[in-house]
Amino acid sequence: MSRIPNVGGRDIGDILAPQGPRRQSLPGFGAEYSDIVDYILRCTHRIWEQKDVGLIATHYSPDVRIHTMTGPVDGVGGVIANTARTLSAFPDRTLTGEAVIWKDLGEGAYLSSHRIASSATNLGASELGPATGKRIGFTTIADCVCRENRIVEEWLVRDYSAMALGLGYHPRAVARGQAEVDRINGPALWRVAAMDRVLSAPRTSFPAGAMPEASREPESFARELLDTVVNHRRFGVVRDCYSPAAHWHGPGTRRLYGWGEITGWFTALIGSFGDARLLVEDVSSIEDDGVQAIAVRWSLAGTHDGRALYGAPSQKKVYVLGVSHWRLRGGFIVEETTVFDEVALLRQIEGGL
Numbered sequence: 001m002s003r004i005p006n007v008g009g010r011d012i013g014d015i016l017a018p019q020g021p022r023r024q025s026l027p028g029f030g031a032e033y034s035d036i037v038d039y040i041l042r043c044t045h046r047i048w049e050q051k052d053v054g055l056i057a058t059h060y061s062p063d064v065r066i067h068t069m070t071g072p073v074d075g076v077g078g079v080i081a082n083t084a085r086t087l088s089a090f091p092d093r094t095l096t097g098e099a100v101i102w103k104d105l106g107e108g109a110y111l112s113s114h115r116i117a118s119s120a121t122n123l124g125a126s127e128l129g130p131a132t133g134k135r136i137g138f139t140t141i142a143d144c145v146c147r148e149n150r151i152v153e154e155w156l157v158r159d160y161s162a163m164a165l166g167l168g169y170h171p172r173a174v175a176r177g178q179a180e181v182d183r184i185n186g187p188a189l190w191r192v193a194a195m196d197r198v199l200s201a202p203r204t205s206f207p208a209g210a211m212p213e214a215s216r217e218p219e220s221f222a223r224e225l226l227d228t229v230v231n232h233r234r235f236g237v238v239r240d241c242y243s244p245a246a247h248w249h250g251p252g253t254r255r256l257y258g259w260g261e262i263t264g265w266f267t268a269l270i271g272s273f274g275d276a277r278l279l280v281e282d283v284s285s286i287e288d289d290g291v292q293a294i295a296v297r298w299s300l301a302g303t304h305d306g307r308a309l310y311g312a313p314s315q316k317k318v319y320v321l322g323v324s325h326w327r328l329r330g331g332f333i334v335e336e337t338t339v340f341d342e343v344a345l346l347r348q349i350e351g352g353l
Contacts, residue, residue: 028148271308
């Protein structure tokens, strides 16, 4: 297998140019795709920026399930309808691929974690409110299982709190309005099941040894880091895994720098959800031009019993679906982008179980 180029600051013209002979085995995929990164970048551009929304029918399986923090979307028809709704609200949306972190699942299937920086003008009504005419930027990460030219399952996280703030709305006010629907419809059974799955996962023993080396055991490194810091509250391990000058990008345009502020995020998370438990769902890792990249998809469940991040305790049960992308040098995280739907989290606090 020849080298598979990632995004790496490449010009969009280079990304969309014919890539030549196949660099990777892609049984059942379209002949125009040379590798899994090319497949993800090219079909995303064709669907969203070239507005070929109908192409979804040939690139998603008929029974695909899209997992989001507001509930699953089932079937290719739902994907097409949601895409059209988003484009009606943001018709000039442009998508810049920042990273595609992937792994081979075997038997011709791949998992990709695609981080996208979007800019768009709000010219139509959206789920956040009426059209504002404002131009905004936001980050999305889509984890996709791809097989035979189709996405068969997807986990989608988008920074809706950054979108709301950019449009001039307060995320909590948006969430409060959305929570009214939940009070009428009652508890979402899928969310109850997701919480139960996280809270009932086997607990690990207290971590006392050294962390695995990220360069040699990236999956073990990712799993132990989040389990140690979040589930065992060993916040000091941040210093063992992050560069002292690490940059952290999070929901609602949060920007943190260095050990102290990143540690502060983790303590504030537990200061908001005192019984929180985190379950690592999947880990992918690649290395490109000497830089290691790790994608971690995780779920968190807990009770809003502290005011650190989200105001007066509501005692509501919450579920979070998140994805974190890490860039590492010399075995230390130098940059992190964590995305989850903070409006959906506030919606649970405002309504909830």
